[in-house]
Amino acid sequence: MRSALVIGTGLIGTSTGLALAERGVRVYLRDRDPEQARTAAAMGAGVDEEPAEPVDLALFAVPPADLAEAVLTAQRQGLARGYLDVGSVKGELHRALRAGGCDLSSYLGTHPMAGLEKSGPLAATADLFEGRPWVLTATRETDTEVLNLALELISLCRAVPVMMDADAHDRAVALVSHTPQLLSSMVAARLEDAEENAVRLCGQGIRDVTRVAASEPAMWVDILSANPGPVADVLGKLATDLDGTVRALRALDSTEPGERKSGARALEDVLRRGNTGRARVPGKHGQTPAVYETVSVLISDQPGELARIFADAGAAGVNIEDVRIEHATGQQAGHVQLMVEARAVPVLSAALRERGWALRGQ
Numbered sequence: 001m002r003s004a005l006v007i008g009t010g011l012i013g014t015s016t017g018l019a020l021a022e023r024g025v026r027v028y029l030r031d032r033d034p035e036q037a038r039t040a041a042a043m044g045a046g047v048d049e050e051p052a053e054p055v056d057l058a059l060f061a062v063p064p065a066d067l068a069e070a071v072l073t074a075q076r077q078g079l080a081r082g083y084l085d086v087g088s089v090k091g092e093l094h095r096a097l098r099a100g101g102c103d104l105s106s107y108l109g110t111h112p113m114a115g116l117e118k119s120g121p122l123a124a125t126a127d128l129f130e131g132r133p134w135v136l137t138a139t140r141e142t143d144t145e146v147l148n149l150a151l152e153l154i155s156l157c158r159a160v161p162v163m164m165d166a167d168a169h170d171r172a173v174a175l176v177s178h179t180p181q182l183l184s185s186m187v188a189a190r191l192e193d194a195e196e197n198a199v200r201l202c203g204q205g206i207r208d209v210t211r212v213a214a215s216e217p218a219m220w221v222d223i224l225s226a227n228p229g230p231v232a233d234v235l236g237k238l239a240t241d242l243d244g245t246v247r248a249l250r251a252l253d254s255t256e257p258g259e260r261k262s263g264a265r266a267l268e269d270v271l272r273r274g275n276t277g278r279a280r281v282p283g284k285h286g287q288t289p290a291v292y293e294t295v296s297v298l299i300s301d302q303p304g305e306l307a308r309i310f311a312d313a314g315a316a317g318v319n320i321e322d323v324r325i326e327h328a329t330g331q332q333a334g335h336v337q338l339m340v341e342a343r344a345v346p347v348l349s350a351a352l353r354e355r356g357w358a359l360r361g362q
């Protein structure tokens with residue numbers, strides 16, 4: 001692929017532009033808001049210009065409700081050899097495009113399973129898609145040349161291609177993306193009017209569960225509006241679990257030992273099922289999750305602390321598999337939890353202590 005036009009230079013469009021530009025593709029950037037395209041260009045995602053001739057690939061990274069119109073208009077203008085969107089829902093869009101007279105041989109619906117709770121070009125990074133699944137909903141109508149362009153794009157973004165039927169994709173993301181977003185928002189919404197004394201106790205658990213509750217509501221209304229049935233199906237099943245859990249907790253409140261026992265059993269059942277489900281969540285690069293050990297280090301809240309700790313771990317020859325930061329309430333300090341392989345724990349702990357870091361619980 002030699003050239004691409006990114007339409008919609010927010011988080012996803014700019015991240016794709018950065019990855020493509022870094023690997024030598026000439027990227028043109030366009031956004032309804034010219035300021036966003038200028039910002040993306042300034043970040044190195046491409047040039048804020050219109051291509052003089054048709055590009056190899058036009059990539060649509062605009063909100064789901066704007067996708068159909070954007071693709072149809074671009075096709076009418078003959079902007080590219082292949083037209084790809086990255087929208088979060090695929091079935092309804094495909095039907096809207098067919099109804100709108102889209103040339104379905106040069107169009108392919110795709111969806112990178114990577115993102116953030118932040119929007120806009122400033123949140124973009126070139127490595128956003130590395131190791132992540134990128135769904136392709138090719139059909140018998142899709143031109144082989146367009147499918148190959150999509151595979152090249154995914155490879156340039158270092159993502160992992162996954163072929164799926166559009167409606168099967170929508171049912172899958174209802175389970176693994178759309179329902180989790182709603183639940184995260186609902187848990188966070190409980191904090192809205194909570195006592196300050198309760199909120200200041202927030203630890204890592206609620207931070208993990210509510211990260212995506214910071215997402216842009218307008219984008220999510222769009223996404224959920226395009227996939228309401230499958231999301232309602234998953235939420236309905238969750239409602240059954242919720243009802244059962246409320247009943248179990250009420251039973252635990254009872255003075256009758258038999259009832260308390262059955263409440264505890266029901267709670268254990270839902271918690272165990274949670275363990276089983278969680279164990280199925282793929283780890284880094286789509287592999288089965290590895291079990292890492294944690295080395296927890298006290299850091300002060302000042303520039304360069306994280307860089308210093310990573311450099312010290314690197315100097316000790318230790319690969320950090322994952323990292324988490326726990327901020328201490330009301331203090332200019334926190335703990336950084338370095339996840340490493342079990343055999344690396346003694347090496348890392350000794351090396352960090354030697355360099356003056358304070359380690360917790362070891």
Ligand SMILES: NC(=O)c1ccc[n+]([C@@H]2O[C@H](COP(=O)([O-])OP(=O)(O)OC[C@H]3O[C@@H](n4cnc5c(N)ncnc54)[C@H](O)[C@@H]3O)[C@@H](O)[C@H]2O)c1
Nearest residue numbers: 008010011012031032061062063064087088115116119120
């Ligand atoms: N954010 C995520 O986590 C994520 C992940 C995968 C896919 N997606 C999908 O990617 C798409 C973009 O999401 P995002 O998070 O990058 O959003 P964003 O809000 O960061 O960026 C969207 C950009 O599109 C521009 N825009 C809106 N309508 C336009 C139009 N008609 N023509 C040109 N530009 C237009 C906006 O000005 C904005 O700059 C959405 O379809 C979303 O479903 C998002």
Ligand SMILES: O=C(O)C(=O)C[C@]1(C(=O)O)C=C[C@@H](O)C=C1
Nearest residue numbers: 088112113114115116117177212
């Ligand atoms: O990680 C996040 O912050 C995301 O919201 C990313 C996420 C997801 O649910 O995994 C959200 C919506 C997109 O369609 C794809 C990815």
